[in-house]
Amino acid sequence: xxxxxxxxxxxxxxxxxxxxxxxxxxxxxxxxxxxxxxxxxxxxxxxxxxxxxxxxxxxxxxxxxxxxxxxxxxxxxxxxxxxxxxxxxxxxxxxxxxxxxxxxxxxxxxxxxxxxxxxxxxxxxxxxxxxxxxxxxxxxxxxxxxxxxxxxxxxxxxxxxxxxxxxxxxxxxxxxxxxxxxxxxxxxxxxxxxx
Amino acid sequence: xxxxxxxxxxxxxxxxxxxxxxxxxxxxxxxxxxxxxxxxxxxxxxxxxxxxxxxxxxxxxxxxxxxxxxxxxxxxxxxxxxxxxxxxxxxxxxxxxxxxxxxxxxxxxxxxxxxxxxxxxxxxxxxxxxxxxxxxxxxxxxxxxxxxxxxxxxxxxxxxxxxxxxxxxxxxxxxxxxxxxxxxxxxxxxxxxxx
Numbered sequence: 001x002x003x004x005x006x007x008x009x010x011x012x013x014x015x016x017x018x019x020x021x022x023x024x025x026x027x028x029x030x031x032x033x034x035x036x037x038x039x040x041x042x043x044x045x046x047x048x049x050x051x052x053x054x055x056x057x058x059x060x061x062x063x064x065x066x067x068x069x070x071x072x073x074x075x076x077x078x079x080x081x082x083x084x085x086x087x088x089x090x091x092x093x094x095x096x097x098x099x100x101x102x103x104x105x106x107x108x109x110x111x112x113x114x115x116x117x118x119x120x121x122x123x124x125x126x127x128x129x130x131x132x133x134x135x136x137x138x139x140x141x142x143x144x145x146x147x148x149x150x151x152x153x154x155x156x157x158x159x160x161x162x163x164x165x166x167x168x169x170x171x172x173x174x175x176x177x178x179x180x181x182x183x184x185x186x187x188x189x190x191x192x193x194x195x
Numbered sequence: 196x197x198x199x200x201x202x203x204x205x206x207x208x209x210x211x212x213x214x215x216x217x218x219x220x221x222x223x224x225x226x227x228x229x230x231x232x233x234x235x236x237x238x239x240x241x242x243x244x245x246x247x248x249x250x251x252x253x254x255x256x257x258x259x260x261x262x263x264x265x266x267x268x269x270x271x272x273x274x275x276x277x278x279x280x281x282x283x284x285x286x287x288x289x290x291x292x293x294x295x296x297x298x299x300x301x302x303x304x305x306x307x308x309x310x311x312x313x314x315x316x317x318x319x320x321x322x323x324x325x326x327x328x329x330x331x332x333x334x335x336x337x338x339x340x341x342x343x344x345x346x347x348x349x350x351x352x353x354x355x356x357x358x359x360x361x362x363x364x365x366x367x368x369x370x371x372x373x374x375x376x377x378x379x380x381x382x383x384x385x386x387x388x389x390x
Contacts, residue, residue, distance in 0.1 A: 011206050011330035015237040015323055040381035042210040046322045047337045056384040064388045101388070104311075116299075117339060119311045120318025120360060127241045127319030128210055131326065135206035142242045144312060157388075165315060186235035189251040193259050193296070193352075 014135055021139035023092050026171030030061065030097030035136055039100075042132035046124025052110065054118040055125045058101040058157060060093070060167075068093035071156055075147035092143065096169035099143075102126050104163040122165060133170055140170035213329045215336035218287050221366030225256065225292030230331055234295075237327035241319025247305065249313040250320045253296040253352060255288070255362075263288035266351055270342035287338065291364035294338075297321050299358040317360060328365055335365035 031039060040057060048054075060068050069090040076086040093099060104122045106115055126142070133140060144166030147153055157164050226234060235252060243249075255263050264285040271281040288294060299317045301310050321337070328335060339361030342348055352359050 008330050008332065011209050012233060012237070012327060014206050015327055015330065016233070016240060018240050020242070036385060037381040038207060038211070040385040042207070044379055044381070044384065045211060045213050046318070047215070047325065049337065049339060051379075053379050053384060056386070058386055058388050060388045068388075112340070116314045116358070117360065119314035120321060123241070123315025123318030124322030126315060127322045128326070130242065131323075132207060132210055135203050135210065137203065142244065144244060145307070163311070165312065184239055184246075184248050186232040186239070189239065189248060190231060190235040191251070191253055193253050193255045193263075 015131065018131060018134045020141035021173050022141060023096050023169050023171075025174045026096050026140065026169060027174045028097050028172065030171045031133060031136065031138055035133075035138075036098075036100075038136070039129045039132040042128040043125035046121055046128050048121045048124075049113045049117050050110070052107060052113060052118060052121070054104055054106050055122045056103050056105060057129070058103065060099040060101065061097065065094050065096075065099070067156075068099060071150075071153050072147060075150040075153055078150060079146055089147070092169065096140070097171040098169075100129070100168045100170065101157050102129075102165040102168065103158060104165055105159070105161065106163065126165070126168065129168065133168075137172065138170050139173035140168050143167045143169055209330055210326065213326060216334035216368050217336060218291050218364050218366075220369045221291050221335060221364060222369045223292045223367065225366045226328060226331065226333055230328075230333075231293070231295075233331070234324045234327040237323040238320035241316055241323050243316045243319075244308045244312050245305070247302060247308060247313060247316070249299055249301050250317045251298050251300060252324070253298065255294040255296065256292065260289050260291075260294070262351075263294060266345075266348050267342060270345040270348055273345060274341055284342070287364065291335070292366040293364075295324070295363045295365065296352050297324075297360040297363065298353060299360055300354070300356065301358065321360070321363065324363065328363075332367065333365050334368035335363050338362045338364055 036059060072093045073086040073090040076089040106118045108115055148164045148166055154164055231254060267288045268281040268285040271284040299314065301313045303310055343359045343361055349359055
């Protein structure tokens with residue numbers, strides 16, 4: 001097998017192995033500044049019709065995690081959770097070494113690119129950010145849910161007109177993640193035209 | 196440098212090098228059935244809140260390309276293009292060795308996952324499909340535009356409730372693509388919270 005084939009195989013293996021790792025299984029370190037830039041560069045290679053770059057990332061790390069924890073706790077209480085529930089949500093912000101907010105900045109009136117294509121680009125960017133993190137030995141998961149729509153949370157992250165998709169919690173996996181057993185397979189999503 | 200580091204570097208390099216290659220630069224072969232399955236498996240590793248799998252792929256190859264060419268030509272004429280314009284659109288369908296339609300199957304009333312998150316998943320799936328193709332030595336580009344909304348095109352690809360995002364044209368790149376010069380850089384999309 002040639003070196004080129006080996007590289008192909010390892011790249012495919014990596015793409016096929018990436019999966020979410022829960023925050024309780026994430027330890028230090030998270031990606032450093034250079035690694036975060038590589039992740040953002042990978043995000044910028046996602047298909048982007050007309051080159052709109054309809055996304056940006058905001059990094060929460062170090063002491064800023066406390067501030068995010070307070071916001072998560074407030075959103076949890078306002079959603080009717082009790083103190084234990086709020087503490088659990090706060091811990092998610094405190095525990096991940098690095099949390100990256102994913103913001104969509106959409107052009108709703110673009111003549112060629114409908115908004116759903118722009119959302120697809122945001123998702124491609126997020127996917128490549130995670131692929132690059134995984135390639136460098138990190139793991140993580142996407143956080144979203146009702147708290148992305150909490151006014152204080154939106155004010156803390158969104159510039160005017162932006163939408164908060166969610167956050168990527170990132171760190172070093174404490175153990176090798178178990179491959180899920182109930183994942184759909186290629187045959188479920190692939191067919192020939194007219195077949 | 197360890198073998199692990201080498202693999203990391205080659206994976207990152209691959210993610211950072213992927214870019215669209217125009218149909219006129221695509222030659223035979225396209226991905227075969229096994230390679231298409233690997234691409235679909237990679238697509239299934241994109242972040243997918245609640246595991247909805249809000250996408251599927253339909254492969255157009257071989258003789259079916261003539262049928263797609265007729266559809267593209269019809270859509271072009273109905274959009275007001277002349278014969279030369281219609282022929283140009285038809286050729287895009289005929290020339291790519293393999294064309295993969297990307298269909299979104301969205302759950303508009305899902306209690307946890309808003310539709311924009313589902314579109315982000317579709318975009319992540321598309322991005323990983325392209326990443327896997329690139330890892331196996333293929334290249335291609337996404338086609339969309341007004342023709343995805345032409346009634347005959349939609350009828351040819353969409354099951355009830357589905358939305359056609361577009362098509363990925365795939366083949367072997369005839370030459371190494373030139374790296375674009377005006378790509379945005381990580382610094383344009385990455386910032387620290389509160390910074």
